[in-house]
Amino acid sequence: MKFDTPATRNPIDQLKVVGKPLDRIDGPLKTTGTAPYAYEQHEAVPNAAYGHVIGAGIAKGSIMSMDLDAARKAPGVLAIVTAANAGKLTKGDFNTAKLLGGPAIQHYHQAVALVVAETFEQARAAAGLVRIRYDRTGGAFDLTEAKKSAVISEREQPDIAVGDFAGAFASAPVQLDATYTTPDQSHAMMEPHASIAAWDGDKLTLWTSNQMIAWGRGDVAKTLGIPKENVRLVSPFIGGGFGGKLFVRSDAALAALGARAAGRPVKVALPRPLIANNTTHRPATIQRIRIGAAKDGTITAIGHESWSGDLPGGGLENAVQQTRLLYAGANRMIRARLATLDLPEANAMRAPGEAPGLMALEIAMDEMADKLGMDPVEFRIRNDTQVDPEKPERPFSQRQLVQCLRTGAERFGWSKRNAKHGSVRDGRWLVGMGMAAGFRNNLTMKSGARVRLGADGKVTVETDMTDIGTGTYTIIGQTAAEMMGVPLDKVVVRLGDSDFPVAAGSGGQWGANSSTAGVYAACMKLRQVVAAKLGFDPEKAAFADGKVSVDGRSVSLAKAAESGEVVVEDSIEFGDLAKKFQQSTFAAHFVEVGVDIATGESRIRRMLAVCAAGRILNPKQARSQVIGAMTMGIGGALSEELAVDKRLGFFVNHDLAGYEVAVHADVPHQEVIFLDEADDKSSPMKAKGVGELGLCGVSAAIANAIHNATGIRVREYPITLDKLLPHLPEMG
Ligand code: MOS
Secondary structure (H helix, E strand, O other): OEEOOOOOOOHHHHOOOOOOOOOOOOHHHHHOOOOOOHHHOOOOOOOOEEEEEEEOOOOOEEEEEEEOHHHHHOOOEEEEEEOOOOOOOOOOOOOOOOOOOOOEEOOOOOEEEEEEEOOHHHHHHHHOOOEEEEEEOOOOOOHHHHHHHOEEOOOOOOOEEEOOHHHHHHHOOEEEEEEEEEOOEOOOOOOOOEEEEEEEOOEEEEEEOOOOHHHHHHHHHHHHOOOHHHEEEEOOOOOOOOOOOOOOOHHHHHHHHHHHHHOOOEEEEOOHHHHHHHOOEEOOEEEEEEEEEOOOOOEEEEEEEEEEEEOOOOOOOOOOHHHHOOOOOOEEEEEEEEEEOOOOOEOOOOOOOHHHHHHHHHHHHHHHHHHHOOOHHHHHHHOOOOEEOOEEEEEEOOOOHHHHHHHHHHHHOHHHOOOOOOOOEEOOEEEEEEEEEEEEEOOOOOEEEEEEEOOOOOEEEEOOOOOOOOOHHHHHHHHHHHHHOOOHHHEEEEOOEOOOOOOOOOOOOOHHHHHHHHHHHHHHHHHHHHHHHOOOOOOOOEEEOOEEEEOOEEEEHHHHHOOOOEEEEEEEEEOOHHHHOEOEEEEEEEEEEEEEOOOOOEEEEEEEEEEEOEEOOOHHHHHHHHHHHHHHHHHHHHOOOOOEEOOOOEEOOOOOOOOOOOOHHHOOEEEEEEOOOOOOOOOOOOEOOOOOHHHOOHHHHHHHHHHHHHOOOOOEOOOOHHHHHHHOOOOO
16 A cells, blocks of 8 residues: 555554553563563474673774684583684675675674584583684774764764854854764663574574564675565564664574584574674764854854764764754754764664753753843744745645643643752752753655464464564554454464564664554554455445444354455555645653752652653553653663773773663653644654654753753753862852
């Protein structure tokens, strides 16, 4: 089915099942510990041996020699895979560095060997006996240095110039010119990267933890040099990904190689301390923002430049993209630059681009409001736009940013905020409120599904779409239930298997809208086939309560499958509505913080998010997405930073003791409001996405609240107490 004209009324609009805050249908499996995650496919693969990955001890250079003798003789060892014995390996389309390094080493902890043994302990012990001599060469590890030779990446972000930015900025009565930094961040998902590989002749099955099954299948085939048809990926449950599992990593490639070498299935999980440097991360940025405005707060010039780094052949963190669309302003300048760094591979992490981009832009907007003496909510409303500021003939499909801001201000009690910074005390706490706008584009991806109607009246959906903890099982079940007129418990959902039709996958917050739209398309086809089988006019048939009816005549849905299961397949393809209409999602974030006047410790006291993101398919799952994202925003504001060793080129704090994510004790009362929307340009579901939007703007709102509490403006994330302490007032 092609979606290229705005959606009209369709069966989803009944909202009998879709739009309800239903519990996860996979909840019982997860809460009883019986959902089989990649490393736990004991039933499918009862006899797996264990692989232990060895990561390179240098960031750049080459392996001079590897002494495997002692490891080979160690108890239980079955095989050792290295680049020297693995055969020809090719870099996958979605990887920047090779998944098995050697002799050349491209980054620290790049995998250089897999030791396979009967038990996990034997594999790990033997790995400790491998002796590697390296020739270490220098590399570029400091973004501030590398920035000087950074280049444009035309493909990712061409320079944008609208009007006369330099002239308008120079003549603006109120100006801001400030530079902000965001650090390298790690996805830090709960479930580590893990895979089990089993060969049957030349056919490979990989149970793996992966967000994008079709991409992964292609990359595994390319890496190993085997046909795609010979690779099956199975990923039914995923314990978080946040972009770190968009692409297959060394666990998958090495499990496959290890299983081939050992002649039996092999399971590999990346140990936590290997993940930060072996896999991908969100790269650090340096961002310069210039805003010029008239005295009444109208922005006349807006300029955003961003620098980030990656390995040769890598990509940039597009931190400027939201600035192209979020605020009006006649004169605009947008530039992103990519530096070459020899740090581990940079790539997407939840809301790539917008998350760090808004961390900077939304502090800048707060600073500008201060300079203007305007309320920061009113300043943003003053500069709202209903059209693409670069192409005024192109409207937003739907844009309720102003409504988000007003609703949020009202519900949070923003009017009680004291605009005089550093003036509210509660015992030892300096108390402040801050806010920020949130913005994330709404992307869509072709998505397919197969639906089966059984003689028992059950509807089964099969698609390679994944559920990374987002609630995909449930919203896909809800979609099929709504379309076929059956209760949710009559729907069976099967996900994450490359034997199923290719779906959008979980990325870029496109998963929920695109994958359910694919199920919508397949169900539309099933309705037609069913109606025809039952002798109804497909155009007139109503599907409700397990029955198909036309003009008072009703037949049970199951009857259509009496003489055999009915199976259809279709996909949704998106036309050019996204070109004609800018499709985005919007939020307003409000935060109250307390900063300890003596220690500089910041504690979040309350948080509110108001989101406008099209139809909300399941408010309970969507809320979970947003409160999780708000929690990630706390980490981003206050603690998360991969510390770079600039001499040796690696992330020093590569475990969860040193890389500090927000924990329960850091998270206060969180409230989430969804505006009532249905976007007919986004898909037949009229939905968008919230999983990334929920993070966009959160950290800046916290930074702004800290400024309101203390009067101290920190422009370098994370806002740790050492950055506040020297500036805090004397205790009094
Ligand atoms: Mo997302 S960073 O595209 O998983």
